[in-house]
Amino acid sequence: MIKKYLLVLILITLNFGISAQDLQMFKVKDFDLNGKVKTCLVITDYGKELFEFNEDGFLVRTVTQYNDTDQDITYYKYAEGHLMEKRLESYKDNVLDAATSMVNFYTRDSLQPGKLFEKIVSYDKEFLEQQEYEFDEENRLVKIITSNSEGVDECIVEYVPYQNELTTSYLSNGILEKSVRTSEKQAGGSMQKIVLTKEFIDGDPNKATEEIFKSDGKLSSKEFFLYNVSAKKFESEKKLIYSYDPEGVLEKVTTRTVNSESVKEYIFQFDSNPEKNWIKQIITPDNAYSTRRITYYPAEKVGDEGPN
Numbered sequence: 001m002i003k004k005y006l007l008v009l010i011l012i013t014l015n016f017g018i019s020a021q022d023l024q025m026f027k028v029k030d031f032d033l034n035g036k037v038k039t040c041l042v043i044t045d046y047g048k049e050l051f052e053f054n055e056d057g058f059l060v061r062t063v064t065q066y067n068d069t070d071q072d073i074t075y076y077k078y079a080e081g082h083l084m085e086k087r088l089e090s091y092k093d094n095v096l097d098a099a100t101s102m103v104n105f106y107t108r109d110s111l112q113p114g115k116l117f118e119k120i121v122s123y124d125k126e127f128l129e130q131q132e133y134e135f136d137e138e139n140r141l142v143k144i145i146t147s148n149s150e151g152v153d154e155c156i157v158e159y160v161p162y163q164n165e166l167t168t169s170y171l172s173n174g175i176l177e178k179s180v181r182t183s184e185k186q187a188g189g190s191m192q193k194i195v196l197t198k199e200f201i202d203g204d205p206n207k208a209t210e211e212i213f214k215s216d217g218k219l220s221s222k223e224f225f226l227y228n229v230s231a232k233k234f235e236s237e238k239k240l241i242y243s244y245d246p247e248g249v250l251e252k253v254t255t256r257t258v259n260s261e262s263v264k265e266y267i268f269q270f271d272s273n274p275e276k277n278w279i280k281q282i283i284t285p286d287n288a289y290s291t292r293r294i295t296y297y298p299a300e301k302v303g304d305e306g307p308n
Contacts, residue, residue: 025076025083026059035275036297043291054078055297069093082108089123098123175203190215198234208234218244 028037031051040051050063064072070092077085086104090097101123108116118131134143144155155177158169165183169176181196193213199206208225221241225234241254252265269280273296281290 025078028053028057030059032278033294034277035273036299037277038295038297039293040295041293043293045289082106096123099126102128176200192220205234216248218242218248 028034031040033040036055036057037053039053042049042051047067048063048065050061050065051059052061054060058076058078060076060078062072062074066072071090073089073091075085075087075089076083077087084106086106088102088104090100099122103121103123105119105121106116107119114135114137116133116135118133120128120130122128129146129148132143132145132147133141134145136142140157140159142157144157146153146155153173156171156174158171160167160169164185165181167179167181169180170178177200179198179200181194181198183194183196184191185194186192192215195211195213196208197211198208205227207227210221210223210225212220212222214220219242221239223239224237226237227233228235236258238255238257241256242250243252243254245251249268250266252263255262255264264286265284267282267284268278270276271279271294273294277292277294279292279294281292283289
């Protein structure tokens, strides 16, 4: 379970564009936020989540509040521009659960600049897992060695370029687990980026997603596929189409399947910050809502540049 969770975080982080040797470092932009955000409290109809950032924009704490007595708190500690420690504290009935709370320690060896080590220990001092990440000369992740009570696993990451495409494959103990093909093409006078992700079970194809991004980086569509074993091909399950207003704000998401089509419309209210952030989101016809309470660091004062 821990291994799968970490792999998901690795993939997410690499897609966010953070340096490969700073896995799990997240910034303000990664949470659809702009400007010098200090805190962002997200309130939904199913709970609350608080995000706190330092003045450099890096995430330093999250609090996920499930109810009045249960919550998870995660702390991120940095040194010299690198993530050094991450602590997850789980509280049940307002009491720290030492068995499910854990700390991740990150270390680097100056004699092995292409390696990053991660050790995971529970709060009751039980060793859970160790990860060894290896990077190539281009700072790309190429290997993950995982050690725990169940043994040692090795994940190899391969990169295969072809014309304007790059396919990244993840092999767990020699068995293909995931592949990500990224390509670009001209469409409507602008360049689109296409990301096709395929997932495998024991090396056999299982499901896939294709994401198409506009030239400004916004998601244009996302299509989900399931593998048809008898037909030996991926078949579309549903497709989401994203529509934006002239200012780039999401207006609606259209979901299409073979037999149906549905539309969800998005209504936003923005704050008065110079780099605007939404503070209320309503999705119709579900009438699902999210509210964000955002605080900012004080604006930097600009002094007189000329002589007195």
